[in-house]
Amino acid sequence: MLVDDVITAGTAIRESMEIIQAHGATLAGVLISLDRQERGRGEISAIQEVERDYGCKVISIITLKDLIAYLEEKPDMAEHLAAVRAYREEFGV
Template identity: 55%
Template sequence: MSAPAQFNPQAFIELALSRGVLKFGEFTLKSGRVSPYFFNAGLLNDGEALSLLAQGYADKLTECKNVEVIFGPAYKGIPFVAATAVALSQNHSVSVPWGFNRKEAKDHGEGGVLVGASVEGKKVWIIDDVITAGTAIREVVTILKNAGATIAGVLVALDRQEKGQGTLSAIQEVQKELEIPVHALITMSDLMDYLDGKGETEALAKMQAYRKKYGV
């Protein structure tokens, strides 16, 4: 199956559902909230699925400024950033250096926690699946800044559009605190539009209730 010419949120939602990446139902999150849906990008574990995700990231990055290096946080972000670099080259004829971090520093060979392209003096975009609490992104931002990078922005697959600890969402908190743009390929609103279009009234009603309680 060939990839579509441009990333399509609805096509991505269909694929996510077919792979079990996206599920509608009742799921207890780490926060204790009972969510009417669950998203696990780790299940985008075949070539077609990863290609479609990478295509979305690549398409979005071509609209962004200061894309000098792209970076994938360990571990889930590593295949995402590698596939995105390929998609940028193949679909947009843009060759962008990419790198990632190790969870634990290596004390032999090249050493350190960073692998791949140098980030020193570079404007770096971070690519990940979701921002739930923002903790992981903040850790990666610290690592990159310590290595001399400037954070240009963050690109994620899904924006849950729900409150974090206060009145802002985790993404809005990161945007405000770090003063960087954060973009998403799909949002909770896209999921609700999909359910509405399919006539899934029961699932949509649960999403609407959740959004009313926790949404931003």
């Protein structure tokens, strides 16, 4: 099991996979705290690419969509909500 704090483009997971495979191990899955729901190298999300490329399940504790929903309920966080939405618009799937 690979545990990481966040997945953006999936680069850290790919680098970790090289090490795991070099030692003859098999990845059981990936757990990440925040899925930023960003595009990977193509048009699908980084998580979808990792699942496709390595045949493992990726589980996230929270997604950017969850964070946006939380911020929508907090009027005092409107400034942050706008920034997160802009981020998702630029980089998200």
